[in-house]
Amino acid sequence: MRHLILGVCLAVAPPACAQGIADLSPGARDYVEGNILGTLYHEMGHALIDQLDLPVLGQEEDAADMLAVVLAHGLWEEDYARRVAAATALSFLLSSQEGNETSYWDVHGPDEQRYYNTVCLFYGANPEGRADFAELFELPEDRAALCPEEFTLADESWGAFLYEIELEEGADPATALTVSDGGGDPEITVLLQDEITDLNAIYALPEPVVVHHEPCGEVNAFYFPETRSISICTEYVDYLIEQAIGAEL
Numbered sequence: 001m002r003h004l005i006l007g008v009c010l011a012v013a014p015p016a017c018a019q020g021i022a023d024l025s026p027g028a029r030d031y032v033e034g035n036i037l038g039t040l041y042h043e044m045g046h047a048l049i050d051q052l053d054l055p056v057l058g059q060e061e062d063a064a065d066m067l068a069v070v071l072a073h074g075l076w077e078e079d080y081a082r083r084v085a086a087a088t089a090l091s092f093l094l095s096s097q098e099g100n101e102t103s104y105w106d107v108h109g110p111d112e113q114r115y116y117n118t119v120c121l122f123y124g125a126n127p128e129g130r131a132d133f134a135e136l137f138e139l140p141e142d143r144a145a146l147c148p149e150e151f152t153l154a155d156e157s158w159g160a161f162l163y164e165i166e167l168e169e170g171a172d173p174a175t176a177l178t179v180s181d182g183g184g185d186p187e188i189t190v191l192l193q194d195e196i197t198d199l200n201a202i203y204a205l206p207e208p209v210v211v212h213h214e215p216c217g218e219v220n221a222f223y224f225p226e227t228r229s230i231s232i233c234t235e236y237v238d239y240l241i242e243q244a245i246g247a248e249l
């Protein structure tokens, strides 16, 4: 049983925003790019759960959020890993401050919880090297003490299945992931293409997955099991830009 619609929890009105990321300050650009990669990893989590028929012992959305941190930590050097984790966490925090009523019925946990979970897992992956990260994001000590174990559990749980699709060293890159340009910001499309090239060099998904960067009519991102496709909505990119400008990044 799979959810039909799975995506980040950003149920707000689409902003009237026509700016592209090329017009942004470096901080705002980092924020948008970091979030796009974190969201791509999250949606890849849904794709892997679907394609590998993975057991999910809890909320699938939490499992997908965990994969986003596991991949940000595992695939990137420290500076960029921090950029992805910080952007993802900050977006949850900003979203929680937008005055929307918390939807406890939603398949996603509340934004504030997703914020602390993201900060905790990323800190827990390297507690000695990321004490400043935990401090900056105000992770309470009581939770911080548990985070190394939480990350180990997430890393080992996802790692067992990532290992199954990891290419052998020297193998030709996979071709399962592709990007379809649906008319969004060309720089975001290039970002997705570059990331997918990197992912195809490491992992071979069992079935093809097309990543669409396209208008969806709402601020969101999705994995569709029926078509085995991911949509990164242009409205979501616009929303991230609005968040970045609003937070004066």
Ligand SMILES: [Zn+2]
Binding pocket: 006, 007, 008, 042, 043, 046, 061, 064
């Ligand atoms: Zn999701």
